[in-house]
Amino acid sequence: xxxxxxxxxxxxxxxxxxxxxxxxxxxxxxxxxxxxxxxxxxxxxxxxxxxxxxxxxxxxxxxxxxxxxxxxxxxxxxxxxxxxxxxxxxxxxxxxxxxxxxxxxxxxxxxxxxxxxxxxxxxxxxxxxxxxxxxxxxxxxxxxxxxxxxxxxxxxxxxxxxxxxxxxxxxxxxxxxxxxxxxxxxxxxxxxxxxxxxxxxxxxxxxxxxxxxxxxxxxxxxxxxxxxxxxxxxxxxxxxxxxxxxxxxxxxxxxxxxxxxxxxxxxxxxxxxxxxxxxxxxxxxxxxxxxxxxxxxxxxxxxxxxxxxxxxxxxxxxxxxxxxxxxxxxxxxxxxxxxxxxxxxxxxxxxxxxxxxxxxxxxxxxxxxxxxxxxxxxxxxxxxxxxxxxxxxxxxxxxxxxxxxxxxxxxxxxxx
Numbered sequence: 001x002x003x004x005x006x007x008x009x010x011x012x013x014x015x016x017x018x019x020x021x022x023x024x025x026x027x028x029x030x031x032x033x034x035x036x037x038x039x040x041x042x043x044x045x046x047x048x049x050x051x052x053x054x055x056x057x058x059x060x061x062x063x064x065x066x067x068x069x070x071x072x073x074x075x076x077x078x079x080x081x082x083x084x085x086x087x088x089x090x091x092x093x094x095x096x097x098x099x100x101x102x103x104x105x106x107x108x109x110x111x112x113x114x115x116x117x118x119x120x121x122x123x124x125x126x127x128x129x130x131x132x133x134x135x136x137x138x139x140x141x142x143x144x145x146x147x148x149x150x151x152x153x154x155x156x157x158x159x160x161x162x163x164x165x166x167x168x169x170x171x172x173x174x175x176x177x178x179x180x181x182x183x184x185x186x187x188x189x190x191x192x193x194x195x196x197x198x199x200x201x202x203x204x205x206x207x208x209x210x211x212x213x214x215x216x217x218x219x220x221x222x223x224x225x226x227x228x229x230x231x232x233x234x235x236x237x238x239x240x241x242x243x244x245x246x247x248x249x250x251x252x253x254x255x256x257x258x259x260x261x262x263x264x265x266x267x268x269x270x271x272x273x274x275x276x277x278x279x280x281x282x283x284x285x286x287x288x289x290x291x292x293x294x295x296x297x298x299x300x301x302x303x304x305x306x307x308x309x310x311x312x313x314x315x316x317x318x319x320x321x322x323x324x325x326x327x328x329x330x331x332x333x334x335x336x337x338x339x340x341x342x343x344x345x346x347x348x349x350x351x352x353x354x355x356x357x358x359x360x361x362x363x364x365x366x367x368x369x370x371x372x373x374x375x376x377x378x379x380x381x382x383x384x385x386x387x388x389x390x391x392x393x394x395x396x397x398x399x400x401x402x403x404x405x406x407x408x409x410x411x412x413x414x415x416x
Contacts, residue, residue: 126170129159133173140181144188145226149181150200153223157207161216178219182226189230193254196227201258209265212273221278225285228255232288256292263293267300267309276312283320287327290320294331301338307356310342314359321366324373332367333379339364340385347388347395354401357392361407364389368414381415 136156140149160174201224208220235251259282266274283290297313297320317335320328339360346352346360371378381389392398393408 126168129170130173133170133177137173137177137180140177144190145181145184145230146190147192147195147200150191150196150223150227153200153220154203154207157204157211157216157220157223160219161207161211161213175219178222182222184226186229186233189226189233191227191230193227193231193234197254197257201227205258205261208262209269209273217273221281224258225281228258228286231255232286252288252292255286256289259289260292260296263296267303267305267313270306276315279316280319283316283323287323287325290323290325291327291330294320294328295334298331298334298338302341307345311356311359314339314342314363318359318363318366321363321370324370326374326376329367329371329374329376329378332371333382335367336364336381336385340382340388343388343392347391347397352395352397354397354404357397357404358401358407361389361392361404361411364411365407365414368411378415381412386412386415 136152143149156174156177159170204220204224208217208224211217211220231254232251259279262274263279266272266276266279279293283293294317297316301310301313343357343360346356368378389408389411393405395404398405398408
């Protein structure tokens with residue numbers, strides 16, 4: 001019995017040890033399983049993130065694939081529409097396309113025909129104008145420089161100044177007419193000056209003021225010269241000496257009235273198309289108007305015009321004095337007074353131009369030289385003029401440019 005109970009106890013102890021071992025094994029297995037579960041959870045989270053990224057990329061690829069598929073479907077639909085189109089529809093499309101091509105061809109032909117018609121019309125018009133001008137040339141040669149000739153001059157000048165007639169047969173024919181007209185002798189100058197002064201001269205003056213065509217402008221000036229020449233020849237034959245009289249004064253005033261509007265535009269219009277060389281021609285060809293010219297030019301210096309225009313007036317006065325014309329010296333006081341006002345204005349500037357001051361002083365010196373050459377007495381300088389000339393010598397500009405001080409002293413010594 002004791003052996004049996006001992007064996008039983010041993011078996012129980014072995015069973016207890018086995019059960020405890022099994023419990024320990026189970027606990028180890030449970031811990032291993034927990035660790036494996038945690039590892040698996042972390043792996044699952046990483047797998048989830050990778051799956052999410054792959055899903056997004058897959059969706060993007062699907063959308064791109066859908067777009068490509070849609071384009072392919074549209075192209076395939078268009079191909080299908082074209083392939084499945086009825087023959088009637090294709091014929092209609094061919095007919096409309098052919099009509100459009102035909103219309104374009106016809107339109108191009110019509111444009112070419114229109115261009116040809118216009119070119120032909122221009123050629124015909126040129127031939128017509130040349131024939132008319134041939135007739136005008138015959139008349140001008142027959143009647144000379146008359147009132148009838150003056151009537152057509154504005155139209156001829158317009159033909160010359162036209163941009164479309166800058167060259168060619170019409171232009172050449174008009175130049176030929178002017179050439180023949182300007183070469184006429186005094187016997188052929190039968191124009192009525194007073195009548196032309198009222199009717200034709202204003203149109204020619206306006207043309208000279210407005211045109212930018214130098215050649216046409218010069219032709220217009222030459223035609224006015226011819227008119228004034230005809231008036232001088234009619235009023236005073238060549239053989240008689242010209243004397244200063246009421247008649248001569250009246251003639252000078254009439255002739256000067258031909259050019260005075262042009263001179264007025266030259267000084268007052270900032271955008272004038274005139275040139276000082278034009279007035280050089282006038283005072284050279286018509287000495288009779290020089291006193292009128294000097295009076296007007298000096299009056300412009302005292303007016304409210306630009307400094308540039310005032311200096312142009314000084315240049316014109318120097319040109320007049322270069323002819324040593326006795327009739328001009330009657331305006332010496334007026335000239336000196338104009339120089340005084342201009343010098344005063346120049347010295348008021350912060351930076352006066354030495355060239356402008358120099359030209360004013362040269363004009364005073366030239367006026368004295370002309371009077372000495374003609375052996376005519378010259379009035380002494382007024383106190384106002386003298387003070388301004390002296391102020392030039394003491395000015396700051398004279399320190400920088402010593403020749404101005406020397407010129408100032410020279411003028412003062414000339415006039416005493």
